[in-house]
Every structure is written in C-alpha cells, then in structure tokens.
Amino acid sequence: MNHLLSLRGVRKTYPAPRDSGLGRRSAPAERRVVLDGIDLDVDRHRCVVLVGASGSGKSTLLRVVNLLDEVDDGEILLDGEDVADPRLDANAVRARMGMVFQAYNLFPHMRVLDNVALAPRLVHRRPAAEAEDAAVEMLRRVGLAHKVTAYPDQLSGGEQQRAAIARALVNGPELLLLDEVTSALDPELVGEVLDLLAELRAEGRTMLVATHEMGFARRVADEVCFLHDGRVHERGTPQQVLDTPERDRTREFLRRLTS
Numbered sequence: 519m520n521h522l523l524s525l526r527g528v529r530k531t532y533p534a535p536r537d538s539g540l541g542r543r544s545a546p547a548e549r550r551v552v553l554d555g556i557d558l559d560v561d562r563h564r565c566v567v568l569v570g571a572s573g574s575g576k577s578t579l580l581r582v583v584n585l586l587d588e589v590d591d592g593e594i595l596l597d598g599e600d601v602a603d604p605r606l607d608a609n610a611v612r613a614r615m616g617m618v619f620q621a622y623n624l625f626p627h628m629r630v631l632d633n634v635a636l637a638p639r640l641v642h643r644r645p646a647a648e649a650e651d652a653a654v655e656m657l658r659r660v661g662l663a664h665k666v667t668a669y670p671d672q673l674s675g676g677e678q679q680r681a682a683i684a685r686a687l688v689n690g691p692e693l694l695l696l697d698e699v700t701s702a703l704d705p706e707l708v709g710e711v712l713d714l715l716a717e718l719r720a721e722g723r724t725m726l727v728a729t730h731e732m733g734f735a736r737r738v739a740d741e742v743c744f745l746h747d748g749r750v751h752e753r754g755t756p757q758q759v760l761d762t763p764e765r766d767r768t769r770e771f772l773r774r775l776t777s
C-alpha cells in the first residue's frame with residue numbers, strides 16, 4: 519500500500535472564540551475541535567475531492583497537509599514520511615506540493631512571468647533563465663502565453679487563477695492542493711478554470727481539492743469525501759456520495775445546496 523498522501527487520526531483544534539463569560543468566568547481555555555480524527559488516503563494519479571458545509575474544516579485540512587498549520591494529533595504521511603518530522607526540512611516537504619488558494623495571491627507588483635518563475639528560482643535554486651523558461655512553458659500550458667509580461671491586475675479573475683495554478687505546477691509537484699479555486703470568480707469565468715483542472719486530472723496529476731462545485735466534483739473526483747463534525751462522514755465515488763448518499767447528514771447537505 520503506497521499512498522502518496524495518508525492522514526491518520528488527524529486532529530486539529532483552535533482556541534474557541536471567547537464567549538460572553540456568563541456563568542463560566544473561570545472556565546479553562548476551551549478549544550474548538552475542527553478536525554476530529556481524519557483518516558484519508560490519496561493515491562498517485564488520483565483526485566480526491568473534499569466537500570462539506572462552510573466551516574467543516576476543508577481549508578484547515580489542506581493547510582495542515584501543506585504545513586501551514588500544525589496538527590494537535592495524528593499523522594500526515596507524504597510518500598510514507600511524516601511531514602511533521604522535525605528532522606525533515608519543512609520547505610523541502612512543501613516543495614513537493616503545489617497549493618492554490620481561493621484568492622489567487624499573485625504578487626501584484628510582479629509580472630505574471632516573475633510570479634511563476636519565483637518558486638523555481640527561490641525554492642529550487644534554478645538559474646534565472648531556466649526558471650523563466652519553465653515559467654513560460656507552464657503559462658503556455660494554462661493558456662496564458664500572451665500574458666507573460668502582464669501584471670496581475672491586467673488579467674481577468676479566471677486568468678489570474680490560471681496563473682496561480684501555473685505557479686503551483688511549475689516545480690512539478692507530486693501533489694496539488696486546491697482550495698476553492700473558483701469561488702472568488704465571476705460565474706462566467708468558473709468554467710475555464712474547471713476545464714483546466716479537468717485537464718490536469720486527465721494528465722494523471724495527484725490532487726486533493728476542496729470545492730463547493732458539485733458538478734466539478736462529479737467530473738473529476740475519483741473519490742468524494744464529505745466532511746462533517748470533524749470527520750470524513752461519508753466517502754465514495756461521486757455517484758455514491760452525491761447521487762445516492764447513505765447518511766442523513768450528507769443528504770441534508772446536498773439538499774441545502776440545491777435549494
């Protein structure tokens with residue numbers, strides 16, 4: 519069993535927001551449990567899609583995998599190695615993954631080309647010319663060859679998001695982590711980004727994706743995981759989870775989405 523990514527009993531809490539204090543003035547510091555024992559595997563060349571209500575922990579899960587946040591308990595194994603092992607260099611672990619966020623986070627003062635060429639230069643210490651070649655190639659790949667010298671604010675939202683995806687891809691990551699990459703886009707721009715992701719899926723990229731787009735989940739997911747109460751409440755093929763869910767909570771979630 520050689521999963522590219524494995525989560526075992528992953529638990530993550532945050533400090534609970536302070537309550538009014540009525541009647542519990544000396545309560546010990548409470549923690550809000552966001553992930554409460556997540557078990558999840560992503561095999562190579564597979565696409566696992568996380569769905570769930572707002573606040574169910576999808577972004578938190580992607581963030582702990584990318585070492586942007588620490589888990590309280592449990593294990594995250596990348597290719598069998600514990601990513602939190604202090605003997606490993608966190609940046610080296612992170613360099614094996616490419617992450618794209620909801621708001622694309624391009625650097626506004628840098629040309630698209632430089633945004634994409636930055637990681638090859640800084641993280642992989644490739645010579646500038648080589649990094650630029652790789653960036654141009656990747657921008658061509660996402661259909662932005664003509665925007666190489668543009669600045670982010672000269673691009674549409676969909677183009678900016680495709681540039682952010684190019685940036686995540688340029689170092690040849692083993693695992694792509696995508697967090698709601700279309701939710702900040704105008705509806706008419708969503709399609710172009712989802713089409714690109716479907717192509718990446720068809721190329722056999724390994725992806726872990728959080729989305730509210732059930733149509734997209736249906737199209738690209740090998741496995742859909744419905745997060746609820748800090749756990750993977752139901753999982754299966756898109757057809758199983760989205761068309762014939764077995765659990766009440768999943769049905770309720772889907773019903774709310776469509777109403």
Ligand SMILES: Nc1ncnc2c1ncn2[C@@H]1O[C@H](COP(=O)(O)OP(=O)(O)OP(=O)(O)O)[C@@H](O)[C@H]1O
Nearest residue numbers: 532533552570571572573574575576577578579698
């Ligand atoms: N840094 C933080 N400090 C405290 N609480 C946090 C922090 N980050 C997230 N949370 C809380 O953790 C819970 C899960 O948040 P998360 O962003 O993972 O949800 P989500 O499933 O991605 O939601 P959405 O669909 O709205 O993006 C929420 O209740 C959120 O308020």
Ligand SMILES: [Mg+2]
Nearest residue numbers: 576577578698
């Ligand atoms: Mg989120």
